[in-house]
Amino acid sequence: MVMRAAVYPGSFDPVTNGHLDVIERALKIFDKIIVAVGDNPGKKPLFSTQERIEMLKESTKGMKNVEVDSFLGLLLDYVKKKNSKVIIRGLRAVSDFDFEFQRALLNRVADGDIETVFIMTKENYVYLNSSIVKEIAMFHGRVNGLVPKIVEEKLREKFGE
Ligand code: ADP
Numbered sequence: 001m002v003m004r005a006a007v008y009p010g011s012f013d014p015v016t017n018g019h020l021d022v023i024e025r026a027l028k029i030f031d032k033i034i035v036a037v038g039d040n041p042g043k044k045p046l047f048s049t050q051e052r053i054e055m056l057k058e059s060t061k062g063m064k065n066v067e068v069d070s071f072l073g074l075l076l077d078y079v080k081k082k083n084s085k086v087i088i089r090g091l092r093a094v095s096d097f098d099f100e101f102q103r104a105l106l107n108r109v110a111d112g113d114i115e116t117v118f119i120m121t122k123e124n125y126v127y128l129n130s131s132i133v134k135e136i137a138m139f140h141g142r143v144n145g146l147v148p149k150i151v152e153e154k155l156r157e158k159f160g161e
Contacts, residue, residue, distance in 0.1 A: 003031045003032060004030045004031045004032070005031065005033070005034055005082060005083065005084045006026060006029075006032070006034070006084060006086035006088050006117065007034045007036050007075075007084050007087055007088065008022065008023060008026060008033055008034065008035050008087075008088040008089075009036045009038055009071070009075050009078075009087065009089075010036075010038060011037070011038055011040070011043065011045065011052075011130065012035070012055075012056055012130070013043075013045040013046055013130050014046070014051075014052060014055050014133065014134075014151045014154065015052070015055050015056050015059055015130075015147070015148065015151060016125070016128050016129065016133055016146060016151070017147060017148065018090065018092070018121050018122075018125035018128040018129070019090070020148065021121050021122045021125055022088065022119045022121060023035060023060060023066060026088050026117075026119055027063065027065060027066070030086065030088075031065060032065040032066070032067065033065065033067070033088070034066075034067045034082055034084065035056055035060065035066060035067070035069070036070060036071045036078060037052045037053055037056065037069070037070040037071070038070070038071065038075075039070045039071060046134055046158065047154070047158075049070050052070075053068055053069075054150075055148070055150050055151050055154060056068045058148070059148035059149075059150055059151070075087065075107070076107055076110055079114055085113055085114050085115060086114070086115055087104075087107065087114060087116045088116075088117055088118075088119060089104070089118055090118070090119055090121055091119065091120050091121070092121055092125070092128075092129075093126060093127075100116075100118065103116075104118075128146055132146075133146055133147055133151075133155070134155075137156075138159055140159065140161065
């Protein structure tokens with residue numbers, strides 16, 4: 001049997017319930033999801049790559065067939081290295097579309113064998129992203145229901161009660 005693995009790349013700074021929803025939906029379509037934390041030195045993340053990986057591992061430990069990893073450099077090279085042909089991206093609103101469309105087409109021009117698959121999130125998470133979560137946490141607002149427990153704790157460690 002051929003295992004169909006898909007790579008779900010992102011910053012995951014930090015992982016939110018929106019990301020987890022996308023992973024769960026993707027697991028219904030593919031045999032394995034490789035969640036790949038982009039180790040982009042140009043971005044200034046709040047959490048280190050290691051911290052982001054740990055939070056992802058903790059919050060997906062109840063799910064079968066999820067691997068958490070990080071990658072440096074070109075996503076297409078990483079996808080090939082993992083013997084996959086599929087990139088998963090989440091779509092929230094039309095606002096995501098332009099950027100995602102551009103990226104997916106660019107990747108297709110670079111390698112016609114690799115497909116990008118878009119997964120729509122649950123309605124509750126349409127307005128959820130990592131930046132909003134960080135902003136709320138910075139001002140000590142409530143992030144419960146938006147992120148997994150481990151992320152709530154990590155945010156409290158960063159910003160205090
Ligand atoms: P990136 O910097 O690569 O956009 P993110 O961690 O912000 O990394 O997002 C990773 C992927 O998850 C993107 O495809 C993004 O659209 C998607 N995503 C983020 N938040 C949500 C959400 N609430 N619902 C659905 N998809 C989401």
